Each structure stands twice: as C-alpha cells, then as structure tokens.
Amino acid sequence: MNKIALFFFAVWSFFVVVRLALNWDANEMIFYKILSDPSTDAWLGRDDYGRSILARLIDGLINSLTIVFIVTLVASSIGIIIGVVAGYFGGKIDQLISYFINLFMSFPGILLAIAFAAILSPGKLNLIIALSIGSWVSYARLARAQTLITKNCDYVKASKTMGSNDFWILKKHILPALQTPLLVEGTYSVAGLIIAEASLSFLGLGIQAPEASLGGMMRDSVRFLLVSPHYAIFVGASIMSLVYCINATGDFLHKYWNVEIIHDR
Amino acid sequence: MKNNLAFEVFYLVLQIFGIFTISFILLHLVPGDPILVMLGESSTISDRVALRESLGLDQPLFQQLYHSLRGIFQGDFGVSIFSQQPVAQLITEAIKNTYVLAITSLMITLTFGLTAGFFAAKNQGQWLDKWISNSSLFFISIPHFFLGPLLILLFSIFLGWLPVSGMSGFNSIILPALTLALGLLAVTIKMTRNCMVDLMNSDVVRTARAKGLSEWSVMIHHVFRLVLIPIVTLLGMQFGSLLSGAVITETIFSWDGIGKLLVDSIQTRDYPITQACILLIATSYVCINFLTEILYQFIDPRMRHS
Numbered sequence: 001m002n003k004i005a006l007f008f009f010a011v012w013s014f015f016v017v018v019r020l021a022l023n024w025d026a027n028e029m030i031f032y033k034i035l036s037d038p039s040t041d042a043w044l045g046r047d048d049y050g051r052s053i054l055a056r057l058i059d060g061l062i063n064s065l066t067i068v069f070i071v072t073l074v075a076s077s078i079g080i081i082i083g084v085v086a087g088y089f090g091g092k093i094d095q096l097i098s099y100f101i102n103l104f105m106s107f108p109g110i111l112l113a114i115a116f117a118a119i120l121s122p123g124k125l126n127l128i129i130a131l132s133i134g135s136w137v138s139y140a141r142l143a144r145a146q147t148l149i150t151k152n153c154d155y156v157k158a159s160k161t162m163g164s165n166d167f168w169i170l171k172k173h174i175l176p177a178l179q180t181p182l183l184v185e186g187t188y189s190v191a192g193l194i195i196a197e198a199s200l201s202f203l204g205l206g207i208q209a210p211e212a213s214l215g216g217m218m219r220d221s222v223r224f225l226l227v228s229p230h231y232a233i234f235v236g237a238s239i240m241s242l243v244y245c246i247n248a249t250g251d252f253l254h255k256y257w258n259v260e261i262i263h264d265r
Numbered sequence: 266m267k268n269n270l271a272f273e274v275f276y277l278v279l280q281i282f283g284i285f286t287i288s289f290i291l292l293h294l295v296p297g298d299p300i301l302v303m304l305g306e307s308s309t310i311s312d313r314v315a316l317r318e319s320l321g322l323d324q325p326l327f328q329q330l331y332h333s334l335r336g337i338f339q340g341d342f343g344v345s346i347f348s349q350q351p352v353a354q355l356i357t358e359a360i361k362n363t364y365v366l367a368i369t370s371l372m373i374t375l376t377f378g379l380t381a382g383f384f385a386a387k388n389q390g391q392w393l394d395k396w397i398s399n400s401s402l403f404f405i406s407i408p409h410f411f412l413g414p415l416l417i418l419l420f421s422i423f424l425g426w427l428p429v430s431g432m433s434g435f436n437s438i439i440l441p442a443l444t445l446a447l448g449l450l451a452v453t454i455k456m457t458r459n460c461m462v463d464l465m466n467s468d469v470v471r472t473a474r475a476k477g478l479s480e481w482s483v484m485i486h487h488v489f490r491l492v493l494i495p496i497v498t499l500l501g502m503q504f505g506s507l508l509s510g511a512v513i514t515e516t517i518f519s520w521d522g523i524g525k526l527l528v529d530s531i532q533t534r535d536y537p538i539t540q541a542c543i544l545l546i547a548t549s550y551v552c553i554n555f556l557t558e559i560l561y562q563f564i565d566p567r568m569r570h571s
Contacts, residue, residue: 103280103283106280106551106554107505107547107550108505108506108509110506110509111505111506111508111509111546111550114509114512114527115288115543115546115547116291118527118531118539118542118543119288119291119292119539119543120291121531121534122531195408198408198410199408199409199410199509199513202410202513202516203512203513203516203528204528204531204532205528205531215410218410218411218414219410221414222410222413222414222417222517225414225417225418225422225429226422226429229418229422232411232414232415232418233415233418236408236410236411236414236415237411239408239411240406240407240408240411243406243408244406247406
C-alpha cells in the first residue's frame with residue numbers, strides 16, 4: 001500500500017489510541033491561552049475558547065467517522081436491497097426503480113444532502129438522513145448492475161434448474177458475488193462522505209457546537225485566520241490527509257481483489 | 266429530433282414540479298412549527314391562530330401546495346418571515362450575484378484549462394506536463410472549505426493583494442471565483458490533456474497532416490473541435506458541484522449569493538426563503554443539464570443524426 005497513506009494512517013491511529021487511553025477532555029477551556037501557538041501542553045495550539053486543537057481534532061474525527069459509518073450502513077443496506085430487487089426480478093419493478101435511480105443520479109449527492117439538510121433543520125439524526133439520501137444511489141446502481149451479471153452466470157442458472165428458490169439463490173449466489181465490488185465502492189464513498197459531512201458541518205447544518213466536528217472546526221478556524229492561521233491549516237490538512245488515506249485504501253483494495261466496478265448494464 | 270426535444274422539455278417541467286412538491290411536503294411534515302418560531306413561546310393562543318389563518322397554514326396540505334404553486338406561476342414567492350421583504354426580490358438579487366461568480370469561474374476554468382491542457386499535451390512526458398499533472402492532482406483533492414481559507418491566507422493576509430471577503434469592487438471576485446474554479450480547472454486540464462494525447466495519435470489527425478495542413482490548422486480545426494465535446498459534457502456535469510461549491514464559497518467570502526442566502530435562511534428559520542432557494546438551485550441545475558444536452562447536439566453532429 002501507498003507509504004504516505006500508511007504514515008498518515010499510523011499517525012491518526014496513534015492519536016486516537018492516545019486520546020482513548022489518556023481520556024483527554026476536548027472541552028477543557030483555558031481562557032488565558034486563547035488561540036495560543038503550538039506548545040507542549042497543546043501540540044497543535046488552542047482554539048478561540050482555549051481548547052486543545054489536537055484533542056478536538058481527534059474527537060471530531062471520531063464523531064465524523066461515527067456519522068459516516070452509520071450513513072454507510074444505512075445507505076448501503078437500502079441501496080443493496082433496492083438494487084438487488086431491481087436487478088433480480090426485472091420487469092416493471094426494475095423500470096420503476098431505474099426511474100428513481102436516474103432521478104437521484106441526476107443530482108450530485110452533496111447538493112442533495114445540502115438541500116435535505118436545509119429542509120430538515122440541523123441535528124445529528126437529520127444529518128444522517130440527509131447524507132443517506134445523497135448516497136444510497138451509487139450502491140443501488142452497482143448492486144443492480146452486479147446482480148444482472150451474476151443472474152445470467154451458468155452456475156446460477158444451474159442452481160435454478162436444480163430447483164433452488166429465489167431466496168436461496170439470492171442468499172447463496174447473488175449476495176456473495178456483490179461483496180467485493182461493494183466493499184471497494186463503499187471505501188471510496190466513505191471518503192466522499194467525510195467531505196460531505198465536513199461541508200454540512202461547515203455550513204452549520206451538521207453536528208452542532210459544542211460537540212467537536214471536523215467541519216465545525218474548519219468553520220471556527222476561518223474566523224480567526226488573521227490571528228492564528230495554523231488553526232485553519234491544521235484542520236484542513238487533517239481532513240485532506242484523512243480523505244487521502246481512505247482513497248488510497250480504496251485503490252489498494254481495488255487492485256488487491258482485482259475487481260471491476262460496473263455501474264451500467 | 267423534434268419529438269425528442271418536446272419530450273425532454275416535458276420531462277424537465279416534470280422534474281422541477283417533482284422537486285417542488287417533495288421539498289414542499291417535507292418542509293411541512295418536519296416537526297417544528299413556523300408560527301411558534303415567528304411569535305415565540307410566550308405568544309398567546311389567539312395570536313397564533315390569527316397568524317396561522319392569515320398565512321393560510323391552517324388549510325389542508327394539498328390546498329397549501331396548490332396556493333403556493335399558483336403564486337409561483339404569478340411570480341409571487343411569498344414574503345420573508347424575518348425581514349418582511351418579498352422573497353422574489355431577495356432571490357433575484359442573490360441569483361444574479363451567484364451567476365456572476367459561477368460564470369467568472371467557468372471562464373477561468375475554460376481559458377486556463379484548455380490552454381494548460383494544450384501545453385501539457387504538446388510537451389507530453391516532459392517536466393511541464395508532469396508539473397501540470399501533479400499540481401492538478403492536488404487541486405482535485407482539496408475541498409472548497411479548505412482551499413478558500415488557504416487562498417485568503419496567501420493572497421490577502423500574507424501578500425496583502427486582495428480583500429479578505431465582501432463584495433466591494435472588482436478585486437473581491439477574484440478569490441471566490443478562484444476557489445470555485447481551481448478544482449474544476451484541474452479536472453478540465455486533465456481531461457483536455459488526455460483527450461488531446463489520444464487525438465494526436467488518431468487517424469483524423471494523421472489524415473489531416475497527410476493532406477498537408479499546417480500544424481496550427483490541424484490543432485484548431487481537428488483536435489480542438491473534438492476536444493470540446495468531452496469538455497462541454499464535463500462542465501455540464503460538474504455544474505452541480507459548482508453550485509454546491511458556491512454554497513460553501515459564498516459563506517466563506519460573504520458573497521451575497523443564493524448559497525449564502527440559503528444558509529442564512531436556515532439559521533433564521535425563514536421557511537419561504539429556504540424553499541425558494543432550494544427550488545431555484547435545483548431548477549437551474551436541471552436547466553443547465555438540459556442546455557448541455559442541446560449544446561452537445563450542436564457540437565457533435567453524430568448526436569444530431571442518430
């Protein structure tokens with residue numbers, strides 16, 4: 001795997017472990033140290049409330065990843081069920097589902113997420129709903145295409161001839177065949193979701209203060225660019241390094257399993 | 266072709282209608298009472314009932330939908346809850362600013378993207394090509410909310426050339442337009458370069474050269490025209506990311522466009538503005554997609570005859 005990505009990955013995991021082991025308090029405020037430069041007690045300096053930036057970054061990372069994990073779980077389950085049903089049963093159901101897939105496909109996920117977050121008013125649950133609405137389509141599309149391919153394979157046809165029912169075929173043949181392409185697709189979409197979540201929190205539509213979030217910190221840091229530019233640079237660079245790591249993992253899995261990601265069929 | 270166009274216009278209207286209905290129903294189904302937000306918790310019940318009646322919020326959902334649809338056809342988007350100004354006026358002002366910003370960044374993207382892609386392809390494999398490829402990789406992966414602050418740091422605080430934010434004078438458009446453009450620019454450069462490299466080894470170009478055309482005329486008449494096809498598709502497809510980027514960029518640079526209006530209206534719970542903004546953003550996105558398709562048929566004759 002990519003060495004730079006491994007390095008970032010090691011740094012992030014080290015700090016997460018340290019955070020969990022030492023149980024830092026990300027909300028501890030030291031008012032006479034507001035916006036101070038990096039020092040031994042706060043390695044990346046302190047923010048506008050005198051809180052340690054590093055501690056908040058790690059907390060923000062954990063919060064963002066939790067949200068992204070839940071969204072991935074929700075979006076992929078919905079997407080896979082819809083995609084498999086459309087691909088396997090075909091006919092009228094497939095036409096109807098394909099219409100909806102195309103309708104959602106015609107909008108970029110992040111725009112959909114912003115629109116729905118705007119309608120649904122800020123909050124954690126609504127953030128999850130908005131991001132899921134923006135991201136189930138890619139899973140559905142992939143699952144549908146992959147199901148169509150697998151359905152026409154000889155071993156599935158043989159199984160059908162031998163009297164297997166639909167449930168058995170779906171469980172034993174279709175779903176296992178979906179595993180690897182969906183894992184690769186999922187990894188890439190996690191990277192996109194981190195940016196989307198950060199964007200929404202940046203706009204004040206995501207995780208609400210005082211809870212730490214990567215996007216929320218970015219938003220705060222922009223207000224103090226003049227006084228403490230390191231704040232914005234640290235937060236921005238951490239988001240970028242995180243996304244880079246995940247994309248590199250996606251590339252690695254893509255090559256390792258040698259999968260083909262097919263969307264259209 | 267004609268039937269096709271009519272069908273697509275019909276589909277476009279259907280899409281806009283669908284967006285409106287879905288956002289309308291969701292906005293009204295979400296828990297949280299706009300009346301309570303407007304009057305505050307301490308208001309009397311009779312005041313609430315009176316306001317609800319005067320805004321028509323006591324009618325069934327279906328009737329409300331009908332009324333606001335009729336209003337929109339008459340150009341009436343309602344009144345802002347917060348500032349009491351007509352929404353239509355606020356929105357036209359904002360969309361104008363957003364389009365100025367979006368078109369400026371599209372211009373930057375097209376001019377520099379095609380030029381840089383052209384030179385990268387001409388100097389294939391040399392240092393210029395590698396440098397352009399590597400730096401565009403950086404700009405593809407940087408999110409808007411980080412690029413904006415970085416540009417402010419560099420050009421406003423460190424060099425002191427440009428204003429940090431606001432909308433005063435020509436200089437203040439440069440940074441937001443760059444923030445929006447750089448990501449798209451990087452993609453455009455990459456695409457232009459790869460397309461041109463492919464084309465320069467193609468039969469079309471070989472034939473043109475064999476005919477004895479000058480290098481310049483081969484580039485302009487053959488390579489450039491064919492490169493435009495994927496670039497137009499790309500820019501049309503990326504318009505959505507331009508719009509969502511505009512929401513973030515306008516917030517960073519206090520640019521009074523539709524994105525900033527949307528974010529501000531959400532924070533003040535100004536429902537009529539929120540809804541109008543979403544409708545407008547979605548509508549312009551759908552319309553741009555439609556125009557791209559039309560433009561595509563003009564540039565690529567094969568699309569017209571198929």
